[in-house]
Structures are given as structure tokens and as C-alpha cells.
Amino acid sequence: MPSYTVTVATGSQWFAGTDDYIYLSLVGSAGCSEKHLLDKPFYNDFERGAVDSYDVTVDEELGDIQLVKIEKRKYWLHDDWYLKYITLKTPFGDYIEFPCYRWIAGEGEIVLRDGRAKLACDDQIHILKQHRRKELETRQKQYRWMEWNPGFPLSIDAKCHKDLPRDIQFDSEKGVDFVLNYSKAIENLFINCFMHMFQSSWNDFADFEKIFVKISNTISERVMSHWQEDLMFGYQFLNGCNPVLIQRCTQLPEKLPVTTEMVECSLERQLTLQQEVEQGNIFIVDYELLDGIDANKTDPNTLQFLAAPICLLYKNLANKIVPIAIQLNQVPGDENPIFLPSDAKYDWLLAKIWVRSSDFHIHQTITHLLRTHLVSEVFGIAMYRQLPAVHPIFKLLVAHVRFTIAINTKAREQLICEYGLFDKANATGGGGHVQMVQRAMQDLTYSSLCFPEAIKARGMDSAEDIPYYFYRDDGLLVWEAIKTFTAEVVGIYYKSDQVVAEDQELQDFVNDVYVYGMRGKKASASAQHAAVNFGQYDWCSWIPNAPPTMRAPPPTAKGMVTIEQIVATLPDRGRSCWHLGAVWALSQFQENELFLGMYPEEHFVERPIKEAMAQFRKNLDAIVRVIAERNKNKKLPYYYLSPDRIPNSVAI
Template sequence: MKIYKYEVIVITENINHDNTFNNIYIRLIGTGGQIDTHSSLRNNKEWAPFNKKNKKTGSKVSICSVTSSTSLGKLLMIELHKQHDPSLSEDSWFLARVQVNSPEGDTYNFPVYHWIDDRKVYLREATALKDSDDTHHLSRKSREKELNQRKEHYRWDVYLEGIPHCVKAHSPLCLPSEVRFSFTTIQMGFTGATGITWLKLEGLSDRKDNWTSMNYIYQVYRSRRTDISDRVQQLWRNDAFFGYQFLNGVNPMMIQRCTVLPENFPVTDDMVFPTGRWTLEDEMQKGNIFLCDYKLLDGVKTNIIHDKKQYLAAPLVLLHRTSDDELMPIAIQLKQKPAEDNPIFLPTDSEYDWLTAKIFVRSADFNMHQLNFHLLRTHLLAEVFAVSLLRNVPKVHPLYKLLIPHTRYTLQINSLARQLLISHDGVFTKFAASGGEGMITILRRAQSSLTYSSLCIPDDIAERGLHSAPNFYYRDDGLRLWDIIHRFVQELLQHYYKNDAEVQEDSELQSWIVHIFEHGFLLQDSTGIPNSFCTVAELVKFVTMVIFTCSGQHSVVSSGQYDYGGWMPNTPISLQRPPPTKKGTTSEATMLQTFPDISTTVHGMSTMWLLSRHSTDFVPLGHYPEDHFTEEVPRKRIHAFQEDLKHLNKDIKARNKRLDIPYTYLDPAVVENSVAL
């Protein structure tokens, strides 16, 4: 009688707590039948021990031969059962992948890359298959069962009415283990608890008094600096640097070309061009006038911090491109409605009148940036993309394999944010001017202003009229990165979708976008978000946007938070005095009284420092340590993608050597694959 011998190789990654002392059983399932390993991997003498390491990768492997009297045919899946041994403590097990070498000489890979709890899991063979390609009855049954289970594990929830929905989880520990951090929650808690200690700000977190001098602020700040934050500290009063930050600071999303002055911003030529050298009309026609309008903040109810009412302006800022390509602020109005008690501040005003106006703009920018462009447009949307993927697209689907690396840790970091940052007693709620009721108002208004085109950088740059804005590195690097991602996505998806009809007929793909439209964009057609895909081109553009949002765009609005906010006077998270109602009433003393108090400053610095860090196991954009794709064509596309990213990295580094302040936030080497922190 012929004996068929299958070699089963179980591989775990070299990370903390990746091993298990529980019993592990494996069943091989193929088109011709199935076979069990019969005894546990842990106590079967035929298995090589888990401490056998791959010298190159550090991963641990366990190998066993399983025999059968009949051929299993083409392997379809593995049933893996982790069974708790009552004599041992419960544990989770991080399994990387399983490889099976068949007697016919074929190699089958079964990617996992997540924690395994005490339950049966079914692992599909790695070849990417759309629903229409997955024809075997066992495969189809497994596909259906997987999605039904995932819809139980990943349920939608409403954190706040009027903003994108989120995953249902009372705490990060309630999330399925497969989407949790690969490091322990104890480590994450320790990191959060030591932010103030790391910055050497102990003893200041409870100080409710005001700053008494600029030197005192500097003494506190200098204990933890970055190269860029040092330049910010030196340049924060400078008009050219103030304008520069609208292009290349942590929030390059507010500025737009101004072709017509808003009716509520009655700036005249005499105000801004007193020498008569230019006129606003001519400069607008030439594309030299730019506007930042914070109208979304108008009338927002502000916070009360340490029993003191806080203040938040809703300014309008006019900027002028000079002959030497600097972007200079030329007028600031701090409230939306023009009035006698709402003067238009000008560079020709007194030093502290003009500086105070700029401080109110920077504080408004912080609140707009954190809630609209950071929280809503990266974190919350990334969560919608991830939950919809997990609920509607099985692991064997090419879209899942493409996008799952770009969802890594997103559900857990967002769950932590809802618990520690924006909850009733969260840091943002307690210490930002817009914390509490104001935060809810801003998020809902921001949601109403959300459009598909504003999430696609080529469309967004065009709509804001910024193709000719000078020294705009966010635009330059972002457009190149978008093109690189788009080319990668296009070449990969066209391998699986040969024509538009295949896109239209893919029910799992269509369910994914339907749920995004419903739960992320709240069924609003005005957003321009599609609620179905009709063509391959539509699919490619949308997936490009998803990857860009979860990687490059998040890096833009997150990585530089401490660089530009570590020096508090440049980015006050709250202000204690109202905007001045007439000129000539400001001084250094009133400025110090306006700044947030010491405790608020310290908590803001600590939070921005924590949120600017990379995760402890950072994965750069385009690096895929988890082998979800095993076929030759997608692996070649991934390699080409990585080479394109290397070229962009090289060009950005060369450019940055010439800059006084380097722009690094879209350098692929420092862009994380996902919203992971």
C-alpha cells in the first residue's frame, strides 16, 4: 500500500510571548480528503521543538511528518485547534504561518500572523482568490463561515452621533487578539504613564499657575528637544516661518489660493500694501494671495480648565507670496464677523498686537488639526476601512492581502484613544480649548465638510489651487508618493481583475465599499464617496486613497506634532484670555497671561511627544514582513513598489540637505504602513 507523507512546518515569530504551553492540533484538508496530526505539537516526540530557531530571521520552527494511505489532493485549508491544558495557565500564541510540503512536491503556505486563542481556526492556503475563483465546495463553505464569524467578532458601534462609526469594544482588551498589539498592553500603559517623566516634567503637571517669563518656558522646554523643535523655538515669532508652517508644518491642509476675498474679511489695499507697490486684485490674479479660514471653529463652546474659561478663535488669515518665494502673513482677523471690536491685525501693528494675533491663529490651528485632519481624517477613517475589511472580505481575497498590513494596530490604538484621549476624563478633553462639548461640535462639522476629493491629494491640491505655491514639500512629496502607491495598486489589482465586469460581480468587494459609505461617510452622497465600484479604475483610485490615508497622510499630521508643538508658544493647545478687541492693549505680560497654564502646557507637551513616536515594532511603508502574497506576480509588484519608495527616499534626503528645516514626514523610510500610534 502506498503511503503519502506530508511535512508540516509550524513557524512562530521571534517576539515576546510568541510561544504556548497549551496543546496544538492540526488537521490538513484537501480536495481528496483530510488527515489529523492526532497528537499535540507540544508533546508529540515526532515534532521538532519550538526552540529551534532560524538563524537569519530569529523565527522558531517546529516540523513533523504526517502520513496517509490516500492523497489529500490539492490542499485547501488547515484546521488548527489550540486546546487549553487545565494543568497549565492560559496563554495566547502568536503564530506566523504554517507550511506543508506534499508528497507530490508541492509547497502550500498558510499565513496567519496573529494571536491564536483557545479555539479552532481555519487557515486558507495563501493563493489569493476572489469569490468567483473559489469554486470548491469546502472552500466556499469556509469562506462563508469565516465572514459570519468575523461579523460576530467585529461589530459596528456609534461612539458619537454624526461621526464615523467604530468597532464595538468596551476596552482594547475586548478586541479580538488578532488585531491587538504584538507587544503587551503593560508595555503600552507604561509608555503612556512615563511621558511626563521622560520629558523631565515631573512636579509641573499639577501647577495651575501661569507662566511668569519666556525664560521659564524655555527652561522647561529644553529638557527634551528635537532638531526641528529647536528651530521652531528660534523662529516662532518670525512672519516667514509662520507662513511656512501652513505649507510644511504639521497641518498643511488649511491653506488655499485666494481668488476672491471673503465678504466677511474686509481687507483693503491700503492695509496690506501701504506703499502701493501691489494691489490685492492683481496679486490674486497672479496666484500670489492665499487664505486660511477657520470658520468651522466659529461659535464653538470652549473648555473650562482648572476653573478658568478657555478661548478659541475662528480666524481668517491672508498671506502673500513675495518675490523671493516666501509666504508672508499680511492680515489676520480673529473672529468671523467683522466689527469694530474685531480689528484686522497687520504686520505694521505693535509687536505684541501682531504676535498675539498669530498666537491665536496657531492655537486655532492646533484644535482644527487634531480633531479634523488627524483624528477624523486619518484615525477614524482608517478604522472604518479596517472594520469593513474584516467584516466583508475573507483572508484569501486579494484585497484583504493587500490592505491588511495597512490596518495593523489601528483598532487598538483607536480604542486606546477613546479611552485615554477623548473620553470624559481624557487628556484632550481635559486640557484642549475645544475639549468636551466643543470637540463634539467640531467633529460633526468636520464630518459634514468631508469629501472624497479632499482625501485624494492630487484632487485636493487642485481644488485648493496650490500647484504654484512656493516651497511646498508636502505637495511635492505627497504627489510623488500618491503616484507610486497608485502604480503599485493598479498593477497588482489588474492582475486579479481583468475587466470592469469582474469588479462589478465581486460581491465581497462591493460589500466592503457599501459599509464604508454607510459607516464612514454616513450615507451622504454629497461626500462624493462611491457606494459601489463599477470599474477597475474606480477601485484602484479608492484603494490608493485608503493606503495613502493610512500611511503617508497619517505621518504628515502625526509625526511632526512634537517638532512643531513641543515649544508651546508656537502651538498653544488652549488660551486663557479672549482675543483682543482693539489694538494697543497687548504686551509680553498679557501674552504670558494668555498662554495655557503650566499644567496644561506640560500635559500638551507630553501628549504630543507620545503621539509623535513610532510604535515599538515600527514597519515602514512598503515593507511586508508578513507573507500574505505568495504568488510570483504580486511579489514582483511588491518588489517594484519597494524600489520606487527607495528612489523617493533618496530624492527627499538629497533635497533636505539643502533645507534649513528638512521636510521628512513623507519620506517612505519614516512613514509607517498603518495608523499604529
Template structure:
């Protein structure tokens, strides 16, 4: 007889226990143990339970752990974090679980060692690998929200998601707590959705949980200096690019802007020096505004020219509100009346809101994160090293996106009922943005170079972002290179399927996107995975700001020494960057903290 000691861990998930009976057994290639009653899951809350099972002969070299819930009265769910099995020779093996178990299905766990498919030689291991992917393809099905926008998961509400990708109890409570506080604050301030305000002072009466920057913004929001600063270090540092030649539809002359330039200089000279920059909102051109409460809304598709002066300040020097130059579409200048110039800047900020929220936030982080999540769940078995590496970075993404579609982008959502662009305009803008989506624009070093922003001063998004990119790249390279050679990359059919899903459902097979159609080298794979992790963590923080600490890997998904060592080095590198950013921020009038690692989330979860 061969005796195996099994220790089952609940973890610290609240509400993880229930009244169901838990059965466990070991399944080997030649023999299996009889199912053993582990006990009622409610008895094991926040602890572990140990038992011994016997087999007629050793289960070496490969075996699985099977967990099964059998409902007594109510069909409740139970959370298991991990199982540790000690074999007759005293060797311990970790079987990660970290999911909610349902009475409706059996859960099969594999030992934690990450393996590529060519390393799996046991027939049972190969079978489990295939079954794992097949089951997830049944659970996670693609759906088309719009044929010209990245595809989404086929689920109407969060309750339709498998339990393993839903919010944890603590995350759910965090959302409920935030919503309750917001609701109470609004009620205490006598807020009603139909309220209107006649001044900024009246609006302040209903503001709640104002950030520490509130007083600074209130004081400086009308200034040209703060207007320019936001293009570099505000919530959307992605629109600005260097202007070496004026667009044909933006006929700014030297006489128009000479008062904003140094003496003896000219617009042409400053463009040659690399000091002139442009924000072009052409994607908004022709979109008809929404009708809200019977009132027609209007959208601009402006062009905004900016000058980086010798003092390192970025200042607006010309604004045109529509794309076609004509008599009814003048170019506004800082020398115009105070209110004309301010109104022109407000139209730019309104256009900026639409590009920021719908293109750079929703499309380029949330929707791409959903594509990355779906592809990872559908194409990679849980034993694949890339699945283990990416899982912390796809946590909760599906649920937050389902909630966003209901609350923000549905026919009853905020963009339809309360935003000038409206639902139809939103779809049009997102179609145009998807068509312009490129691989290089998602890779920060390439993006900075393409936009000509290598040398513009005080661009802290660039400075902090590139350092984060390099830290992520170093970490990813260390893990990926441990498992792959170039030949293994080329021969990994699971990996190539994963990429194909991303290309087809995220980039819609757009040949102009520059997205790779296959991987041939470790370097190509490392860059792509770096882009993915950067997009769902750092980039999302830059345009939204997150909640969960970057580099936090609570699940024990890896057991090998190399990836564990790389994770620890990753955390140390992030901590060092955190100190560097905080030291710099002490000397800034308006600190840039969005990409401080302590403020960067692991995944798109908010």
C-alpha cells in the same frame, strides 16, 4: 496512503510560546488526517517543528489546515506565523497564519494563493470563504460614538479585541518604554500637572526629548516668515487655499495691506497673479470654550490672509479673529503693535491646533483608518487579494484608536480636561468636519487642484506627497490589475460590500461627499485603494509622523510572482524617493522630512 510533511513556524514574536498542547490536522474534500500532537507550544519558541501525517487518499485539489490549542492548566495563547505543507508529489504549499491562537477556538488556514470569489469553485473553498467573513463579522461589530461622526469598533478596551489585531509584544514594549522614559524625564524635571509657567525659559526646564528642530523654532517662532511656513510644511499643511476673491465677511482693503505688497502692486493684482492665500477657520465659529480649573477658556474662528512674495516667502498680511465683521472684531495687520500682531497670530495657531488635531489628524486619518480596517475585516475573506494587500496597512489601528479614545477624547481625556475647546466643542467641530468630508479632499492630486496650490513655491508637502501618491498608485495598479478586469470589479460582491460598509459607516451615506457608491472599473478601484493606503500611511505621517517603515510587508500573504514583484518594485521606488528627498533637504534651512518614506508608517499605529 498519502503522506504529507508539515512544518509549523512560530515566527519571532516574543512570548509566543506557552504550555498548551498544539494539535494539527489536514482537512480535505474527501478525506482528512487524524489530529496530530504538534507538541507544547513553549517547545517551539522562535523555531519550527516538522511532522508527517497520513491520509487514506490524496487531499487534492483543495485542503485546509486546522490548528487547535488545548489548555492544560492556564488558558494561554500561542503565536503561529505560517505552515508549509509538502504533498506526496513534492509540491510545497504555504498557509499563512500570523496570528495568536486561543484555546477557545479552532483556527482554519487556507493556502496562500489570493483568489476572487469567482475563482473559488470547490465547495469546501466556498464554504470556508463564507465562514471566514461570518466569523469576523461576529468578532468585529460596529458601534456609534456619535451619530454624526464615523462609526467605531464595539470594544471598550484593547483587551476586548481579537488577538490577531492587537499590538505585538514588541509594539507593546515600545509604548511602555516610551511612557516610562517620559515619566522619568518629567519627574527628574520636577513636573507636576498643576504647574504654571511665567516665561518660555521656565517651560524649557520641563521639556524632554526635544526634536532637532527645537532650537530653530525657539529662535523663529515669533517671525512672520516661520508663521507662514507652517501652513505649507508644518504639522497641518491642509488648511491653506488660494484666494481669488475675498470672502464677504473679511473686508480687507488695499490700503490695509499695501505696505506688505510690492510697490505699484495691489491686493487685486496679486490675487489675479495667484499670490494671495486664505486660511478660514469657520468650522470653529460659535463654539463656546471649555472651563478649566474654574477659568473660562475662549476660542477664535479666525480668517488669515497670506501673501507669497517675490522671494517665495509666505507671509501673513491680515487676520480677523471672528467670522462676523464688526467694530469689536478688527482686522489685525503687521503694522499694528508688535504684541497685538503676535497675539492675533497666536489665536490663529490655537485655531489651527483644533483643526489639525480633531479634523485632519483624528477624523481624516485615525477614524477613517478605523472605518477602512473594520470594513476590510468584516467584508473581505483572508484569501481575497485586496485583504492581503491592505492588511499591513490596517495593522494595530483598532488598538491605537481605542487607547486614543480613552486617553484623549473621553470625558476624562485630555481634550475634556486640558484643552480650550473641551469635550462638547470637540464633538461639535468633528460633526462639522465630518459633514464637510469629501472624497476629492482625500485624493491628494484632486485636493491640491481644488485648493489652487499647484504653483505656490516651497510647498514640500505637495511635492513629496504627489510623488508618494504616484508610487503608491503604480504599486496598487500593478497588484489590482493582476486580479481584476472591469467585469470582475462589477461582479465582485465582496468588494462592493466592502465599499458599502465604508460609505455607510465612514461617510454616513452623505450624498455630497462624492464618495463612490459602487465600483465599475479597475481604474476606479485603483484610485480608491491608493487613497486608502495614502491616507493611513503618508497622510498620517504628514500630520503625525509614524514609526514603522513604509513598504514593509513581514507576512508572507502573497505567493504569486506578480504581486511579489510589484512589492519589490514598490520598495525600490520608495528607496529612490528617500534619496531624492534627503538630497534636497541638504540645501534647506529647515528640512522637510515628514514624507521621507523612511519616516512614513505602513498604518495608523501611533
């Protein structure tokens, strides 16, 4: 009688093992075997991290093995099991791999195909077509779309983390509990001693240093020492937390009536302002999106304020970017003066603080939340709904949406929900952040998500004209490495544009992204998240450099600002502590983080793909070396887009 050697690998994460009964059936082209209980007497099978082998003898010839069916039946209590993969050695010496990397919950079952990636057109056998169709039907019931707020990209239909399909939940929910992490951050940073003075003001700038007692972070310390300088202010538009807003100014906007006379002390080339514009030396950052957004009113005891500044910047003779004019609201007028470096020290400083605060709001809600988290979730849900596990694009994408839907669900549950943690410290809490996303959706296009196109659209693509833009330089290297790798993988399965057009599963996936993510607008990846997330503690922990709220409105006249007024405008002690805890928690890598190029789950079994992955890792390693060499001896190293610091997915 034919005998097969079956090897079963259990996951190594917490609670991956099971004591339940595990049965296996083999489905071949000539027949189906009976159920076999996988059990070794006097041996504890399917322990966490175990790889167990069994001999399975069948009564008759099965032909080519097409499917493996696994059933889990209760032994004592419900006991979920994480199955990594099954391998099969046939009586004829063939070796077949069946990737799984899924949980089997309760008294469940799972049917696996061998690991070779196949398009729908490659499947000619009825049982394989049926398996493919059933898998998608099941997933479409599990992964349902929901509109969390009108105008938002759609998200997963789940009220809380535990409602999610088991396969996309975190291994340990405790590790991503925002409330717990905030509390831990506040404790770790020794800032809980200020919480009893929640709504009291700081005394002066030096007072903020008291919540910095446990910092050993070079960039944070440098920001604290140099935050008032124009060079540091300008540098952050290129390489800080939010390096995506600055653009070359090709025409001075009418709403910013700045003249050469106003800024001539800042211009170093003996040219007029218009000539500097024509030579490409003027840059602009416009926070128009914040105009009219409602400030947070969830705390009746504290008034909070927002502004919508326009900031004009200049590339000086040293090729550094510095600010030369700031208008704090969109409509020019006597009560909306243009602040200049030549103004009184504290007038100019407060104007810059307002810009930094506005930058923080755009960064958190648009650059970070909308354009990395929410967009990535759309791709993840669409993938699960429309691409079966055997599809090459599923295999390519699955590692890059790991835990993304889970972290977003956690955020909706605890962070950005009504009365959530976001409301505690941010002037855009209490609904302003929702208005911002709804407004920003009008500019969310597919091309704006493509790194080179987005850089070029802002006129920031010339490394010769605009040096020291490390976000651009490193991002283009990483983009090219990813593009080369994905093109090689895709090229193996799609030999022509016609094959792409005729792949209905792929078309359904793209349509889901377009309809539910871009919301059907006709105009319309993980590295970007690393660029805008993991520097939050570096750049935002010094409160005056990134105030999450302001407690007085923008000044309406010059010559009136004192340092006491600035300190009274900045966040109170309690909100500063919440803010510091937040940016610390959000800047931490997950335990056992998987970084770009790491694919421990082997969904692909084909040798050409494994070779492409190995080359991808080599290309990424080369980029790591280039960035490390560039950063040598730099007082402000830029490392957020070094591939060894880019997680595979948006998961924090």
C-alpha cells in the same frame, strides 16, 4: 502510506509561543485525514520564533489538499498561540503555503486555505465556498459597528482594548497606554518639577524655555528661536504639522473687509490687493469650523477660550508665504479688528498666536483624529467584515490597518473620552472636539481623502507658482508610487471593470465604508498620518507656537496688548506640561515599527505580487534619496513624507 512534511512557524512577538497541544488535519479533494498531534518527544514545540517540522502520515490518498485545520487544546492553563504560517510538502513533491498570521486563543481552532489570492468567482468547489462564507460570518460577529458619538464615523464595538478581537490587539498593551506614555514623557523631559505649580502662569517667553531643558531637536530649537517671525509663521502653513488648510484665494470674502490701503506696506509688486488676488499671489486660511464651538469648562478654576480666525497670506517676491492680515472672528465689526503687520508689535504677535492656537485645534481634532485615525478605522473594520483572508484586497490592505483599531480604541478609552487626557490641556476638550468632528463630517468626502484631488481643490497644485511646498511635492511622489504598486496588484486579479462590479465581497466592503464611514452622504491612507503626526513635537513643543488653550478672550481693540497680557493668555504651567508630554508621546515611532513597503507577513504567495512589492520598495527608496538630497544643508529639512519615515499603518 502517503506522508506529508508539515512546517509550522510561530510568531516572534511577546507571548507568541504555546505549551498547549496542537493538532493538525488535512482536507483534500478525495478525503480528510484524522487529527495528528504535532509533537516531538523530549522537545519543546511552538516556542516563540520557532519553525518546527513534522512528518504526517495518512492512511489513504487525500487528493489535492484544499484546507489545513489546526486545533489547540489546553495543556495546563489557557495559553494563546500566534501562528504565522504552515507549509506542506506533499508526497508528490508539491509545496503549498498556508499563511495565517493570527492568534488562536483558548481551546480554539483555525482552518486555512493555501495562500493564493482568489476572488469569490474563482471558487468552484463547495468546501472552499463554504469556508469563505463561514469566515465572514464569524468575523461579522466579532467585528461589530458602534456609534461612539452621533455623527461620527462608526467605530469598533468595544469599550476597551481588551474587548477587541485578539488578532487586532497590540502585542503589548503597555506600549500604547496613553496615561503611562504621558507620565513617561513628562519624566523624560524633566518637566515634572512644574506640576506642583499647575495653574500658575509663566513669567515671560524665556520662562517657557525651562521646560525645554532636554531638547536635542533641531526643528524645535529653530521654532523656539524664530517663532515670532512672519516667515516662520507662513512657512508652517506649507510644511508644518497641518499643511492641509492653506488655499489660493480667488476672491476676497465679504466677511474679511480688508483693503489695499491696509496691507499695501506688505505688497511688493506695486499692485492693488485685488490685482494680487487675480495674479494668484494671495492665500487664505479660514478657521470657520471653530466658530461657535464650546470652549472647555471641565476645570471650573480656569476659563478657556477659542477663536475662529481668518488669515490672509501673501506670496512675496522671494516666493515665500507671509501673513498680511488677521481677523480673529468670523463676523466683521468694530470689536473684531483686522490685525496687520504694521500694527504695534504685540498686537500683531498676539493675533498670530491666536491663529496658531486655532490651527493646533483643527490639526489635532480634524486633520489628525478624524481624517487619519477614524477614517482608517472604518476601512479596517469594513475589511475584516466583508473580505475573507483569501481575497486579494484583504491581502493588500491588512498590513496597512495593523493596530489602527487598537490605537483608536485606546484613544476612546483614555484620551478623547469624557474626563480623558485630552480634557487636561486643550480648549476644545470637554466636548468641543466632539462638536468639531460632527461639523467636519459635512465636508468629509472620498475625493477630499485623495491626495492630488485635495491639493488641486485648494489651488495649491502648481509647483512653479508655489515652490517650497514640500508636503505637496513629497506627497505626490509617494502617492504615485503607491498608486503604481496597487494598480499592478489589482490588475492581476481584476481584468475588467465588469469583474470589479460583479465582486460582491468588494461591493459589500465599499458599501460598508460609504454607509458607516461617510455616513451615507452621496457627496462622499497611512502616508497622510505620517505627514500630520510625527512632526507634532517639532512644531508644537514650543508652547507659544501652538498653544493648546488660551486663558483670555481674543482682543477686541488695537493698541492695548502688552507682553504681560500675552503671557497671561498662554497656557499655565500645568497645561503646558501636559501638552508637551502629549506631543512628545504622539510623535514617537512604535518599537519594531514597520515602514511603507515592508511586508514581513507574507499574505501573498504569488511570484508576480512579490516582484511588484520588490519594485515598490525600489521606487520608495528612490524617493527617499530625492528627499534626502533636497534636505541637504537645509535649516528646516522636511522629512515627514520620506518613505523610510512613513509607518505602514496608523498605529500611534
